[in-house]
Amino acid sequence: MNNQNNDLPEPLFTPIRLERISQKVANQLKKAISNGVLRVGERLPSERELAEQMGVSRPSIREAIQQLELQGIVEIVHGGGTIVKNITEQEILKPIEMFLGADRLRVLELTEIRALLETWAARQAALHRTEEELARMRGYLDEMEDDFEKGRIRYEIDFKFHTEIVAAAHNTIFLHLMSSIYQWVNYSIRIHREQVFVTKDHQQRIFDHHLKVFQAIHDQDPDAAEACMREHLVYVVEEFKQWSSSH
Amino acid sequence: MNNQNNDLPEPLFTPIRLERISQKVANQLKKAISNGVLRVGERLPSERELAEQMGVSRPSIREAIQQLELQGIVEIVHGGGTIVKNITEQEILKPIEMFLGADRLRVLELTEIRALLETWAARQAALHRTEEELARMRGYLDEMEDDFEKGRIRYEIDFKFHTEIVAAAHNTIFLHLMSSIYQWVNYSIRIHREQVFVTKDHQQRIFDHHLKVFQAIHDQDPDAAEACMREHLVYVVEEFKQWSSSH
DNA sequence: CTTGTTTGATGGTCTTACCACTTTCCAGAC
DNA sequence: GTCTGGAAAGTGGTAAGACCATCAAACAAG
Numbered sequence A, B: 001m002n003n004q005n006n007d008l009p010e011p012l013f014t015p016i017r018l019e020r021i022s023q024k025v026a027n028q029l030k031k032a033i034s035n036g037v038l039r040v041g042e043r044l045p046s047e048r049e050l051a052e053q054m055g056v057s058r059p060s061i062r063e064a065i066q067q068l069e070l071q072g073i074v075e076i077v078h079g080g081g082t083i084v085k086n087i088t089e090q091e092i093l094k095p096i097e098m099f100l101g102a103d104r105l106r107v108l109e110l111t112e113i114r115a116l117l118e119t120w121a122a123r124q125a126a127l128h129r130t131e132e133e134l135a136r137m138r139g140y141l142d143e144m145e146d147d148f149e150k151g152r153i154r155y156e157i158d159f160k161f162h163t164e165i166v167a168a169a170h171n172t173i174f175l176h177l178m179s180s181i182y183q184w185v186n187y188s189i190r191i192h193r194e195q196v197f198v199t200k201d202h203q204q205r206i207f208d209h210h211l212k213v214f215q216a217i218h219d220q221d222p223d224a225a226e227a228c229m230r231e232h233l234v235y236v237v238e239e240f241k242q243w244s245s246s247h
Numbered sequence C: 001c002t003t004g005t006t007t008g009a010t011g012g013t014c015t016t017a018c019c020a021c022t023t024t025c026c027a028g029a030c
Numbered sequence D: 001g002t003c004t005g006g007a008a009a010g011t012g013g014t015a016a017g018a019c020c021a022t023c024a025a026a027c028a029a030g
Helices: A021-035 A045-052 A060-072 A090-102 A104-128 A131-149 A157-169 A172-192 A202-219 A222-245 B021-035 B049-056 B058-070 B095-102 B102-127 B131-149 B153-169 B172-191 B200-218 B221-247
Strands: A072-075 A082-085 B073-079 B081-084
Touching: A021 A045, A021 A060, A021 B095, A045 B073, A060 A072, A060 B058, A072 B131, A082 B095, A090 B172, A104 A172, A104 A202, A104 B081, A104 B172, A131 A157, A131 A202, A157 A172, A157 A202, A172 B102, A202 A222, A222 B049, B021 B049, B049 B058, B058 B073, B073 B131, B095 B102, B095 B172, B102 B131, B102 B172, B102 B200, B102 B221, B131 B153, B131 B200, B153 B172, B153 B200, B200 B221
Parallel strands: none
Antiparallel strands: A072 A082, B073 B081
16 A cells, blocks of 8 residues: 555655545444444444444445454344454353363352452442443343243343443453353353252342342442342352252 | 254254355455465456456455455555455454454453452462462562563563462463463553563562562462452553553 | 656445345234 | 244345546657
8 A cells, every 4th residue: 555655755745544434434333342332242233224324325334344244343144133242252262161061160160250250340330330221220120020020030131130230340341251251151051951040039039139239339339239249149159059969 | 041042853954055145256266366366466357357257246246355355365456456465374363452452441451350350369379379389489480580680571471470370279261261361461562562661660569569479379368469469460550551641 | 758638447435226034023823 | 821924124135337536558748
C-alpha cells in the first residue's frame, strides 16, 4: 500500500483517508464486542439492520462480518443469525476438556475455581451494576420462582442469572473467561448426567441464596454480595460432595 | 440445556454436504496458488472473469478473495487488480490477541483478573506447597538476584517464579488456566513493547515483594502470602497505570 | 522526450431480488 | 394437557446489474 508513496520529507498534506467501508464496519463491530456492548453468546443485529443503522449497503456489512468470522470472533449461522464467540474457548476450553471426563476430583477443582471467580464477580457487580443489568437479574429470578412453583428445573436460567452477575462486573475478558468455565461446568454436569439438586428443599434454599445475592447487589453492598455468593457456592459444593460420596 | 440434543441412537443419515460457495472458490484459488498455476507476483484474473469462469456471482468471488487477503496470501489493489503475495506465512492473530491489542483498557482488565487469581494461588500455595516446590522457588529467586546484580532483566524467570506458586496450589485446571493467562500477559507486554519496570528502584522493590511472598509461603502463612502477593500486584498495576497515562 | 489527458480495465459500493435455512408459533391430533 | 406437523417470518447466502473510484497504459500536445 505504501509503494506509491513519495519519500519526500513531508508526510503532511496527504493523510487523505482510504479505508474500505467493510474495514470501518469491522472495526466498529470489534470495538463493540471488546467493550462488552455485544456480549459473548449474544446475537448481532441482522445484516439488514446493521446496514440501515450504519448507513451502508448489506454487502459491506457482510464482508465485515466474514472478516470477523475468519478471525474467530463471531460465528455465522445460516438462517440463525451471527453470534459472538467466546474468545478464550480455543485456547483454554478445548485443551483441557479431556481431563474432566473421568474423575470427580477435577469437578471439585473446577468448582473451587468457579467459587473464587464468582465471589469476586459478585463484589464487582455490587460496585458497578447498572439498572438494566439489575432488571435482567430480576427477570431471571422471577422465572426461577415461576419454575419452582411448577416443580420445573431449568439449569439454563440459573446460568443466565450467574452470567448476568459476571457481566455486571464490567470486565470483558473476565466475562469471556467465565463463559468458558460455565461451559466446563455444563459439560461436567452433562457427562455425570446428575440430578443432584432436585428436591423441593434444595430448590428453595438455592432460590433464597439467589435472592440474597441479588439484594446485596441491588443495595450496592460488595461485602454482602461476596459473602452471600460464597455461602451459596459453598452450599452447592457441600451438597455435591455428599451426593458424590453416596453414588 | 439438553433440549437440542437428539437422544436417538444413530447419527447416520444426515451427511448432506453444505459449504459456502465463497469457501469453495477460496479453496480453488488456494490450490491454484500452491500448485504454482498462479505464481507469486502474478495478477489473478479480474473478479468479473473469475465469476464467469467459475459460473458464480461476483460477490462470491469477492468474499473468497478477501479471505485470501486476510490470510496474507494475496494483495488487493484498488483499480490495479489482485496479486499473489509472498507466502511468508505471517501468523493470523488469535482472537484474544485482537482484544488485547484493541485497547489498553483490556490490559488493565487482564491484570485485574491476574491479581485475583494469583492472590488466591499464593494462599493455596502456603497451605499445600511441598519442599520440592519451595526449592524451585528459591532457585528462581537466586537467578533473579543474580540478574539484578548484573543489571539484566528476564521476564521469563519472573513468570517461572509465579508459575511455580500457581503449581503449588495443586489444582490442575487452575494451573492450565493460569498458564494461558500468562501467555496473554506476555503477549500484551510484547505488543505494547513497554519497558515499564526497568529502573533499579523498581527492580529492587519487585525483588523484595517476591522475597516476602516466598517467605510467607515457606512459613505456611496463607494470610501473609495472600497479602504480600496482593501488595505486589497492586504495585505493578499502579505503576503500569502511571506509565500508561504518561505515554 | 516530457507532460498532461484520455480511455479502458479493475476493484469498491450500492440496489434489488430471490433462494436456503432456522426459528417461532399455532392449529390439529393424540 | 402434551405432542406433532406445517405455515410464516426472520435470517444469512447467492445472484445480477449498475455506478463510482482508482489505477495503468495508451495517446495527444508541448
